[in-house]
Structure formats: structure tokens, C-alpha cells
Amino acid sequence: MEAKRAAAELAVELLQDGMTVGLGTGSTVYYSIQAIGRKVANGLSIRAVATSVRSEMLAKELDIPMIPFSEVEEIDMTIDGADEADPEWNLIKGGGGALLREKIVADASKQLIIVVDESKLVQRLGRFPLPVEVVPFGFELTQRKLRRLGCEPKLRMSDSQLYMTDNGNYMMDCEFDSIAQPGRLSEELHRIPGVVEHGLFVGMASQVIVGRLDGTAYTLDRVRT
Numbered sequence: 001m002e003a004k005r006a007a008a009e010l011a012v013e014l015l016q017d018g019m020t021v022g023l024g025t026g027s028t029v030y031y032s033i034q035a036i037g038r039k040v041a042n043g044l045s046i047r048a049v050a051t052s053v054r055s056e057m058l059a060k061e062l063d064i065p066m067i068p069f070s071e072v073e074e075i076d077m078t079i080d081g082a083d084e085a086d087p088e089w090n091l092i093k094g095g096g097g098a099l100l101r102e103k104i105v106a107d108a109s110k111q112l113i114i115v116v117d118e119s120k121l122v123q124r125l126g127r128f129p130l131p132v133e134v135v136p137f138g139f140e141l142t143q144r145k146l147r148r149l150g151c152e153p154k155l156r157m158s159d160s161q162l163y164m165t166d167n168g169n170y171m172m173d174c175e176f177d178s179i180a181q182p183g184r185l186s187e188e189l190h191r192i193p194g195v196v197e198h199g200l201f202v203g204m205a206s207q208v209i210v211g212r213l214d215g216t217a218y219t220l221d222r223v224r225t
């Protein structure tokens with residue numbers, strides 16, 4: 001908890017007056033949204049868009065000024081979590097189910113700041129099952145096509161019900177041994193018609209902030225290949 005909070009709060013220090021801010025989703029970003037709420041109460045002037053119904057509700061409770069995504073031309077900075085980050089700052093996201101909106105918001109952002117604790121750092125992506133959002137129509141066929149990419153795709157459940165995203169889609173959690181070429185896998189996933197979006201964020205992060213258990217945080221050095 002302290003590690004998540006440390007990363008989340010350090011990221012919020014990057015915000016400046018006048019910014020349009022993207023709010024990610026998850027238990028780490030929860031602390032960022034709380035910290036933004038405190039800064040807004042103390043006079044920080046920003047407006048925000050959320051990547052999930054959950055984050056939007058939290059932001060509204062904290063009186064963070066929100067604008068509809070339809071009114072946004074560009075987002076200055078988005079703060080979001082991740083399930084895994086590799087040394088090149090490639091990510092797996094979507095454990096919390098919000099990957100589609102997160103990717104749309106990240107793509108519209110000048111800067112994507114990722115906040116994680118040290119347990120999320122990996123040498124190679126793939127230990128965490130890759131979330132893939134699929135349309136309900138023909139999901140069995142989509143599942144078979146995903147399997148052909150070398151993974152075991154499991155339909156996500158929640159309280160014994162099929163999990164449904166904020167967009168009315170299903171989620172397949174795809175277990176790979178490891179992901180050697182995230183960029184290539186991303187392209188292959190996009191070629192499957194039933195796939196709406198997947199949780200590989202390749203080359204999108206502008207910074208990865210890592211929280212330690214002792215409550216300190218640092219920016220991960222980026223290895224370029």
C-alpha cells in the first residue's frame with residue numbers, strides 16, 4: 001500500500017495549473033486521484049477526464065472538475081497504473097478491466113505517466129495474463145483464434161457471472177509463457193476481428209514511476225533497444 005501511494009503521489013507532483021488531466025483506473029491510481037482531490041481543494045486548477053466509471057465517481061466525490069471526453073482535444077498528462085512494466089517501459093494493462101478507455105485516453109495524451117509498485121517490474125512481459133477485450137458476438141471463435149497465437153485465453157468471470165467491461169464487452173485473460181515481441185503480438189491481436197483492444201501498451205509510456213515498500217519512489221531508467 002505504501003509503495004503504491006508513494007508512486008501515485010510523486011506522479012501528482014508533475015501536474016500544473018491549466019492542465020487537462022487523464023485519470024487512470026486501479027488501486028494505485030486511487031491514491032493519485034485522492035492526492036489530486038487534495039491539490040484541487042488547495043487551489044490547483046485543472047480539468048480531468050476519467051478512464052472508467054469507477055474513477056469518474058471517485059473524482060466527482062472529491063470535487064475534481066470533470067469534462068466529457070467528447071469535449072477534449074488533447075490531454076496534457078494522464079496518470080495510470082499497470083499490471084507489468086518491462087525495462088523499455090512497455091506495459092501490460094487491463095487487470096482492472098478498463099484497458100480500452102485507458103488506451104484511448106493514453107493515445108490522446110501528450111504524456112502518459114505510469115505508477116506502479118516494484119512487484120510490477122519484469123524483464124519480459126507475460127507473467128501477468130494479457131487482458132484482451134472482445135465483442136460478445138462470436139466470442140467462442142475469437143477465443144479459438146487467440147489460442148492459435150500460443151496462449152490459453154480464459155473468459156473473465158466476476159461473482160460467477162461473465163465479466164462485462166464499461167463498454168459492454170467481454171474480457172479474455174490470455175496466459176502466455178512470456179511475450180518476446182510485444183509490438184508484433186499487438187499487430188497479430190489487432191488482426192482478429194472479434195478483438196476490440198488488448199492490454200499491451202507498447203511505446204506509449206512517457207515515464208514509469210516506481211514505489212518502494214519504504215514509501216519512497218523513483219523514475220525507472222528506460223532501456224532502449
Ligand SMILES: O=C(CO)[C@H](O)[C@H](O)COP(=O)(O)O
Nearest residue numbers: 026027028081094095096098
Ligand atoms: O490497467 C488497469 C486497469 O484496467 C490498472 O491500471 C492495472 O490493472 C493496475 O491496477 P492496480 O494499480 O490496482 O494494480
